[in-house]
Amino acid sequence: MSLLQIQNMTKTFGGLCAVSDFSIAIEGNELMALIGPNGAGKTTVFNLVSGFYSPTEGSLVLKGKSLAGLKPHQVTAMGIARTFQNIRLWHDMTVLENIQISQHYNLGYNLVDAFLRTRRYMGNEKRIADRGYEILEALDLRQFAEEKPKNLPYGLQRRVEIARALSINPSLLLLDEPAAGLNSSDVNDLIKLIGWIHDEFKIAIWMIEHQMDVVMSLCSWIKVVDFGVTIAEGTPEQIQNNPDVIKAYLGDENI
Numbered sequence: 001m002s003l004l005q006i007q008n009m010t011k012t013f014g015g016l017c018a019v020s021d022f023s024i025a026i027e028g029n030e031l032m033a034l035i036g037p038n039g040a041g042k043t044t045v046f047n048l049v050s051g052f053y054s055p056t057e058g059s060l061v062l063k064g065k066s067l068a069g070l071k072p073h074q075v076t077a078m079g080i081a082r083t084f085q086n087i088r089l090w091h092d093m094t095v096l097e098n099i100q101i102s103q104h105y106n107l108g109y110n111l112v113d114a115f116l117r118t119r120r121y122m123g124n125e126k127r128i129a130d131r132g133y134e135i136l137e138a139l140d141l142r143q144f145a146e147e148k149p150k151n152l153p154y155g156l157q158r159r160v161e162i163a164r165a166l167s168i169n170p171s172l173l174l175l176d177e178p179a180a181g182l183n184s185s186d187v188n189d190l191i192k193l194i195g196w197i198h199d200e201f202k203i204a205i206w207m208i209e210h211q212m213d214v215v216m217s218l219c220s221w222i223k224v225v226d227f228g229v230t231i232a233e234g235t236p237e238q239i240q241n242n243p244d245v246i247k248a249y250l251g252d253e254n255i
């Protein structure tokens with residue numbers, strides 16, 4: 001059984017078809033990319049996979065269960081975590097609190113537990129704190145636990161956002177333009193980080209990325225969309241040599 005199976009997914013906004021007849025099967029722990037020119041429909045695909053949008057047509061099945069009608073937090077609870085094109089952190093909370101807040105979706109206690117600070121509540125809070133520190137340690141962020149994200153350089157903010165996504169133990173991590181806004185040294189760190197996460201956590205990673213050095217050095221499979229339509233898919237070598245891709249998006253000078 002595939003980890004994620006998307007079949008014939010289409011999304012229209014009024015008269016605009018943002019994603020057309022999109023299909024993909026992610027088997028287990030691939031590292032894949034979704035690329036295409038601006039406005040091609042890439043983020044819309046991620047918004048559909050993560051429950052922010054419902055498809056107009058088609059099906060999405062995660063670990064044998066349909067994602068139809070699920071809200072984003074329910075999709076997260078099933079094992080899909082994501083980051084966003086524009087970093088979305090709570091800038092007035094600490095880094096640790098940002099990690100912890102994402103784990104509160106599945107706690108199994110109610111307001112009374114929280115108010116009375118029951119044993120279940122205290123146990124959960126300790127587990128969340130431990131997990132928060134563990135993930136910060138793993139991503140070399142432990143020293144920034146008490147900092148506010150807004151006081152950190154952009155590259156570290158991106159790392160915090162990835163740490164937050166990982167803290168929910170996802171089976172599939174969606175990264176929407178992780179290299180956007182990073183300088184070249186941060187991009188090199190990011191490439192190492194994503195490769196390390198893939199090896200260490202043994203999860204599937206699917207990224208949208210415009211920077212071809214990031215895509216080509218990390219991903220074993222690339223899918224290319226243009227005007228919502230899949231125009232090519234294959235290995236980095238196949239994509240680099242695909243005339244439709246060159247025409248639609250990459251341009252000879254970028255290959």
Ligand SMILES: Nc1ncnc2c1ncn2[C@@H]1O[C@H](COP(=O)(O)OP(=O)(O)OP(=O)(O)O)[C@@H](O)[C@H]1O
Pocket residue numbers: 013016018036037038039040041042043044045085
């Ligand atoms: N909520 C929405 N309502 C209406 N149109 C939308 C909505 N979301 C996306 N679109 C449109 O769908 C098309 C695809 O947008 P999308 O953001 O998915 O592209 P993209 O490939 O991620 O682009 P970029 O690389 O610039 O981020 C665009 O024409 C966009 O304007």
